[in-house]
Amino acid sequence: MNTATTTANGHIAGHDDHGHHPSGLMRWVTTTNHKDIGTMYLWFSFTMFLVGGCMALTIRSELFEPGLQIVKPEFFNQLTTLHGLIMVFGAIMPLFVGFANWMIPLQIGASDMAFGRMNNMSFWLLPPAAILLTTSMFVPGGAAAAGWTLYPPLTVQQGMGMDMAIFALHILGISSIMGSINIITTILNLRAPGMTLMKMPLFCWTWLITAYLIIAVMPVLAGAVTMTLTDRHFGTSFFSAAGGGDPVLFQHIFWFFGHPEVYIVIIPGFGIISQVISAFSRKPLFGYASMVYAVAAIAILSFTVWAHHMYTTGMPITAQLYFMYATMFIAVPTGVKIFNWTATMWRGSLSFETPMLFAIGFIFLFTVGGFSGLILAMTVVDVQMQDTYYVVAHFHYTMVAGALFSAFAGVYYWLPKWTGHMYNEKLGKVHFWLSFIFFNMTFFVQHFLGLAGMPRRIPDYPLQFTDFNQISTVGAFGFGLSQLLLLYNIVTCIKGGEKAPAKPWEGAEGLEWDLPSPPPYHTWEVQPIVK
């Protein structure tokens, strides 16, 4: 290893000595470098997490006690809507695109992404969209307040904040599609010689599948909001019942996008978790091929279950049965993945550094979210639980635990590679335990609230729901404040600390670990040969 690594690194480091890349502000504005763009995506995502998180904390503050304390009901609705839109489109999706930009070229032995300029444009579309979304709170009529699902007729009736949200979604969608085209082209065309598809690290596989999902469903959302826009301003009646349109049609179209979207934000996390568990178990991933097929199966099945979000709109019993069974069937490939991760750990030489803690936390929490999803898949249960806090608890277990915990695992796993310094392990572990405890404190009790019948998207509630709401609010503040530890750890890691070796994790495998930490500005200019 050493000879080859030294030779490869020596060559790369030698090239980096040329130092011919822009510096200062223009480096970030004009960059076409995948690492720079990945870094910008990650920081943008973190910023949006803080913005969306502040909205969540305002919501939880209002719900600390029954009655109206802090915000007016109409503003409360705007907060829930913007929180959802910002977290899904402004935070989680860019977060994983950031990971993709940083890691995919390094992992497949490509010098950069296929389309550097388009990559730059994909990123720089995000800030205007974020500004549109957040500043829509200050326009007459306020921000969109129909929930992140943007159901008509509310969306047809609301003020210009809705137009800003629609425009922002268009921009975010275009950015996502361009990013996906870049990722697919990079993976299909720029792999190093010998790096066959079935030799790729699982993170690349999961992103390849996610990128196809994005290309298939983001245009569906774009179509839905475009039709909403024409209903609002150009006299059409796609969804307006007053003009002969069908509001439920929007729900069908939205959820045809919306359910695959859930997997779009989770599947890249599956890839990260697979690599982290393999590395800290010091064992090859159990069932690599079955993992690939399971992810592909989940992606395909995600197109077939959309109406389980709409049981209460009324549909034939055969349709209810179909969507119920199809939804439950997704548990099969998901179970394959959980089984494979557990089997990878079985008799492994385990160590519990921060990435591994987050990976195990992810498995536990995602399984809880999966099980509550199975419960909600049952039509007879769902008609009772629809629009209650049980649903809120379920999707936060899948989205926060699924996306965020896997992203935390990935950040700690690759932070030494990105920055060239080791992070503070003790602080990382404190971050994990606080996040894990406060996350459960926030969302587990919401299952009970939902079972007791507390509806979601309300700023006030009957007295009997107070205790669980107070626990949830305290947990939310604890979870939010815990993330400052992550920020501190990252910043100190960037500024200095113990020098990270090229491969800081004994059990880690893959091309990225063959590069020095941090990797030079230009990498893999001479492609490696994988045998």
Added chain:
Amino acid sequence: MGSAIASAVPYVGSATYRQVTSGRGYQNTMPSPEGKNRNLRTALVLTAIALAVFVGFIARSWYLNH
């Protein structure tokens, strides 16, 4: 580690970093015109799919309403 496992997870089992060589590598600084064309072709196909889905869903909804 058995050979069966290694073949199922070749990128892990065979420890690719041992097999990375620079001397026999391919120059990758400037994509060849052929490579650029291939990238462009892939991108255009994907763009066409996205546009078809976008237009298709609007057209379908229009048809359902009339």
